[in-house]
Structures are given as structure tokens and as C-alpha cells.
Amino acid sequence: MEDAVVGGLGRCSCAFWLAVAFDACGLLVLLAGVFADIFFYDFLIYAGAIVIFLSLIWWVFWYTGNIEVPPEELEDDVGLLKRKEKGLSGVLRRFSSRIRSSRPQEEKFHH
Known part of the structure; x- marks a missing residue:
């Protein structure tokens, strides 16, 4: 079986870009809550932290989707x-x- 040529991001580049997008949006919302002088700053801080936490789901998908297991190890399983x-x-x-x-x-x- 021939191995497919995989780019630098691996097989799950969509999950990678979703994780980066969640991190960036969460950081922007969190920093807006910290530095903006608005009355609902606490909501923005919590929402940003939650979005950054949810990005962990995409990071786990990306990581587990790129784990390579040799066929010799799969034989028994x-x-x-x-x-x-x-x-x-x-x-x-x-x-x-x-x-x-x-x-x-x-x-x-x-x-």
C-alpha cells in the first residue's frame, strides 16, 4: 500500500484551521473584555475563555487524526x-x- 503525500499540517488540516480560528476569536473576545471600557466586560472575558477552551476539541481532533500506527501493531487489534x-x-x-x-x-x- 502506498502512502499518500501529506502536507505539513497532516491529514486533518480542517480541524487545525478550526482550532486556530477558535483560538484567535476567543483571544480577541477575551482581550476586548479586558481592555475595552464597556459595561459587559465580564461577559466578554468569560465568553473568550470558553471559546478558547472549546478550541481544545479541534486540537484533539487534529492530533488524533494524525496519529500513524504501523500495520504490524494493528494486526492483533x-x-x-x-x-x-x-x-x-x-x-x-x-x-x-x-x-x-x-x-x-x-x-x-x-x-
């Missing part, structure tokens, strides 16, 4: 390649998968 199970661990794994597949589906009860 998503079952890309089955390892040959030997010994007691293989027996227990096969036994637990048989139990899981033979259990009837749970019915949902409506109250």
Missing part, C-alpha cells in the same frame, strides 16, 4: 493477520471464540 496460536493461550482463545459465537443473541426488553 483488528485481526488483519491471524497469528498461529500455540499452547494453552491458543486453546483458550479458540474456546472463548466458540463460546462467543454459540451464545444466542440477547433480546431487548421494552418497558
